[in-house]
Amino acid sequence: MPKFQDLKISLALSDSKRKISDFREYAERIHEYAASDDAVTEAFERAYFADKDFRDEKEMLPPPGDAVAALESELLPVLAQMEATGVHADAKELRDIGEELREKSKNLELEMIDLIGEPFNPNSAKQVQYVLFDKLKIPSGKKIKTGFSVDSDTLEEIGKNYAIANLILEYRSYEKLRATYAEGLLKEIGEGGRIHTTYNQVATSTGRLSSESPNLQNVPSGEGYPARIKGCFRPAEAGWKYLVADYSQIELRILAHLSSDGALLNAFELGRDIHAETAKFLFPTAKEISKDMRRIAKTVNFGVIYGITGFGLSKTIGTSPAEATGYIAAFFERYSGVRAYYDALLEKARTTGYVETALGRKRFVKGLNDSNQNIRKGAEREATNMPVQWTAADVVKRAMVSVAERLKRGKFESRMIMQVHDELVFEGPESEMPDLEILVREAMETALPGYRLPVDIATGSNWASAKG
DNA sequence: CGAGGAGCGA
DNA sequence: ACGTCGCTCCTCGA
Incomplete structure (x- = not known):
């Protein structure tokens, strides 16, 4: 069966619960859906056009065999394996x-x-x-x-x-x-003491996966009870460990890559503390960068990706709106390539009505030319944020496909068991951990062509303890 | 059963 | 008006 067909099938399945014991049964089940029905087409269009109003624009449908379709279809069996394997919990x-x-x-x-x-x-x-x-x-x-x-x-x-x-x-x-x-x-927790989530490939407008029944992508983190709860996720087998790998600053690095901003790229290239680096320009007269200055800079760095306003930032960092607005302006002054990138992106989107990525994800954005400033600004936030989040999501998906292939080829007993947006979780025999780390690092760090994205990796006896 | 409010993660 | 997305819990009233 061609890969493109696989994608449609997975989308048709997305509304039903996938609880499967192995991929063979999964394959049989998806055949039942394959023959039918409008749900396939509908779900497929939904994957490309989050904005439902444009679903009728048939001529905008991506051609069969494009990169997004290929990626999603290659990811499908990987997700099926993860769901079927499940996660052991105490x-x-x-x-x-x-x-x-x-x-x-x-x-x-x-x-x-x-x-x-x-x-x-x-x-x-x-x-x-x-x-x-x-x-x-x-x-x-x-x-x-x-x-x-x-x-x-x-x-x-x-x-x-x-x-x-x-x-x-x-x-x-x-x-x-x-x-x-x-x-x-x-x-x-089901038979075998394991939890089997369902990953939905067509639930989000940002290209991310979602996880349901249960949602394993919002398990609390932190000290105390959250750590105890995360600690309940651990291998069932004696002598097995967890390996947790997460992208460091993935969205900010992707913004640097997409915008080709020299200062941002350079700061990352030199391995600088990016928040401290930004702080230098938000507080140009400061002799030293205090903890508080770094905290503010960190919020600005993240906030810019989401198009935060001066008002919103002021609420988060506890300053006046005017001061917060000044910090955002200082960010764009320092990283002027980002400003230029956003301007060009918006200019194109205003003309064409949509934003797109190199891989071929597309989204129509309404309101970019609206006379109401609130609507216009909201549309601009949506448009500028989308390529960054999309690209990040695609990088992780690509990494997952690559990791799965390498695990298979290397005949590893270890397996991938969870995805939490910028984090992948594995379990396997302790003896495999050193090789697993090398494999996972290589697959993840090279998932964005032309730019190496650093990954933090740690092992431990459970999900809570496996952190750097 | 669905709406509303609240809170968790990235 | 003030960042966004998605999931799940509980309450309350139909």
Whole structure:
């Protein structure tokens, strides 16, 4: 069967749950879909045109055999293998963590009821609104459909003056970890003690994969309970290890590559600390770059990729909007090639109505010529961000295909078991780890033609400990 | 069962 | 108005 056909089939399958014991069964199942139906065409178009309004523009359909189709179809069996293999998780430990968290939130609930003087459910936004704004008459903030927001930004503000807000925040953090991760993941453990997620190839407008039932791409990271939860993901076999490989600064490096900005490329080339490097130009009079300056520069570096506004940046770094706007301007002054790249990209998009990448991903962007500045700026953010995110997603997909081929050719027992956007996770016998590291590094670092993207690799006994 | 609110990751 | 995307949890009312 031609590869292009494989792609259509995978797209048709994307709405159904893929739980398969091996690729043979998977192949048989996709044959059933292959014969039919409109869903194939529909899903296929969806993969290319996230903007549904343009789905009828048939003449814009990519020709069979193009690079995106080839990549997606080569990725398909790799994903099938990962899903079928699954990830081993420690059920007992997840259960223990869940019980601990349940105990913690129960205690907090009692403490809060004691403080307020009447029972209420802190999981209910409506009841929290009542307690804070009606009963305690605390000044409210953001307006939402159902009254006033009680989200974490609001509660953090209120928490400066009222202990109850901090207790609710703490309660929520335990409940999130308990319900979604400790107990949520526990429910997903199947026979063999493994969790089998489903990777969706056509869910996002940015070319990324998504992961569902369960979502393994938003497992919490950090110290304490998040680390304990991540630590539950570990090999079932004695003597096996995890190997975690993640791209360092992939989007910023891709922006450097796409824009050919000399300063940005040079900073990366010299192996500089890119955030400290940017900080030098945001704070030209500073003798030394402080931690705080680096933090601000880091936020600017990331923010530029997403088209952050002065206002948005000011909220994140806690300065005035004017000051934040100045930092963004300083970034574009220093990295003027990025500005030029964005300008050229937008100029072309305004004329053609779409943005595209070298590989052939395309997206129509509405609003680039709108008279409303908000709509126009929003469209420009979308247009400038898209090629960077797309390219990053394609790099990882290409790396996955390449790694899978090399593992097969090298007759490795080790296998790829997870993808978290810029991170790939493997498990295998400890004896294979040194060779596995070399293989994975080579495949990942060379996945963007013409530019070597550095990768951080670490091994460990579980997902939490395998970090540099 | 779906909408709304909230929060997790990249 | 203020960055974006996608997934899942809980509550609440139809």
